[in-house]
Amino acid sequence: MSYDPFDNDLERGLRNRRQILGDAWVDRSIGNATNFNAEFQHLITRFAWDEIWSRPGLEKQTRRIIVLAITMSLGRWEEFELHVRAALLGDPDTRLTPDELKEVLIQTAVYAGVPAANTGFTHAQKILREIGPQIGYELEPASLFEARRPGAGTEAVTHSKPALHYSMRPARGRAPAPKTIVLSHALGCDLSMWNQMADFLTADYNVVSYDHRGHGSSDAPLALYSMEELAEDAARLVHELGCGPVIWIGLSMGGMVGQELAIRHPSLVSALVIANSTSEYPDAVRAVWQQRIETVRAQGIEVIADAVMERYFHEGFRQEHAGAVAAFRRRLVTTDQDGYMGCCNAVGTVDTTRRLSQIKAPALVIAGELDQGAPVAMSKTIASQIPGAQLVVIPEASHLAVTEQPKAFAQAVENFLASLT
Structure with a gap:
């Protein structure tokens, strides 16, 4: 050898x-x-x-x-x-x-x-x-006071009133003039609901998330709000930031605002994602929303908190992710009571079904298979009324699908965004 x-x-x-x-x-x-x-x-x-x-x-x-x-x-x-x-x-x-x-x-x-x-x-x-x-990298002077925090972005409030608290995350990529995505949260939540999704989207987009009036750090006028008012809030946010037309991604109440915004201000919305939402409630459910307002006015938000969590998350998720559910519950019960009631009125009186055909922007409608708050049938109605809209039903997801099934939610959004180019 x-x-x-x-x-x-x-x-x-x-x-x-x-x-x-x-x-x-x-x-x-x-x-x-x-x-x-x-x-x-x-x-x-x-x-x-x-x-x-x-x-x-x-x-x-x-x-x-x-x-x-x-x-x-x-x-x-x-x-x-x-x-x-x-x-x-x-x-x-x-x-x-x-x-x-x-x-x-x-x-x-x-x-x-x-x-x-x-x-x-x-x-x-x-x-x-x-x-x-x-x-292709250049060290440049930067202000310590303007340094952003990844995971939170640069936070500010609008100059116009009622003041809306928002966060802006610039795109990480170097694509010229990246488009802007606005993320719009559900009732009883705040902009932090979108943290994981926002960080994912900044690979290619500037991302703005904000607190609706009556929520988080935004102003909470003492009144019962309308969906039209919430949509006008959204329009002035986009105008003030000079970032339109935007890709709007809204869940539940945020999806309702997106519908109204796209109808009232079509030039501000280049594409629309409506998740776990509805375009109107039957009269019996509208009455339930008015009853919720009266209950919160008389006894506070705490009394409804457990029931809301049961609608937001299915039983399996509540058992396996008790800490995450507890965090959402804390956010709900610390929401301004007047602001919560005001938005309950806007949600309960939403009425866009007969106007959805006016939306010309490409649209994706996302439903949760187990969603009790906005059953799949409601998403099917929205998708059938918006010309060319796509519908995706996420398995094992209830009302806050972006939290229960973040990967599936992100994949649905990513596929939709890819279809726009």
């Missing part, structure tokens, strides 16, 4: 090393090997770059992130800089964007300490100034 001098372990390690660090650095390292450190390089190439980096359990991009976090935590700044450069300039399949690198440093700050993060940002910015033009 002949002896094969080809060292497979070493060669596999070198391939990984070149993919992660780049040919130039590896060639320079090999060229600088001496009789003193060659055995060490051989060991590291076999052990770290083959034995570890060849393991299939994690993607190589994930291993990059781990190395960056550990070298920053330990203050191994020469190694850290090496891997920052490699992460930004390396193989496209394992590369990190500057924003992804920033997230690594911010998360490491929490677990390894702010001093390490301070130094890490200093080293990373030095490299970004040097190689930024190569990767």
Whole structure:
């Protein structure tokens, strides 16, 4: 049997090393090997770059992130800089964007300490100034007071009254002039209902979410509101932000507002998603809404809270996700009582069915298979009246489908948005 001098372990390690660090650095390292450190390089190439980096359990991009976090935590700044450069300039399949690198440093700050993060940002910015033009990234002056919080966005209120509290998240991508999506929440909720969906949509869109009057941090005028008033609130929000025409995504009450807005102000709505909603209630149900107003006026929101949660979430979800349901319950009972009653009147008197044919914007109607508050039949009515509207029924979803089935909800929206281009 002949002896094969080809060292497979070493060669596999070198391939990984070149993919992660780049040919130039590896060639320079090999060229600088001496009789003193060659055995060490051989060991590291076999052990770290083959034995570890060849393991299939994690993607190589994930291993990059781990190395960056550990070298920053330990203050191994020469190694850290090496891997920052490699992460930004390396193989496209394992590369990190500057924003992804920033997230690594911010998360490491929490677990390894702010001093390490301070130094890490200093080293990373030095490299970004040097190689930024190569990767299309430019460090620019920015105001600390205007820095946005991912997961919450930049928050503000409208100048016009009643003041509406809103959050704006800019698109993460670099597409020129991205379109804006407005997210409109359900009765007894607030803009935080959309947090997960909003972060998902910012991959390609600017995203605005807001609190309806009477909810969250928006003004709560003492009155019984109409759906027309809520739609005019939406119109002045879009006008004030100068972001129209927008893609409107509304759930329950938010879907009712979207219908009215698209009818009254067609130039402001380029596409419409109506989820878990209705275009009108039968007289018996309208009477139930008026009774709810009287009950809340006499006894407060707490007395209806459990019944509302039973309609918002099906039994299986309530049992498996008690913490999430409890958070929505807390939001409901802390809603301004006058504002809640005002919006109950708007919801209970919604009446757009006979006008839906006026909507010319592309529309998607989403229903929850188990929805008691807005049964599938109501969504079918909406879809049948809006020309060309699509209908998607999400299995195992009740009224707050975006919370119970977030992946299915996001997929339905993503497919619809893709059909618009």
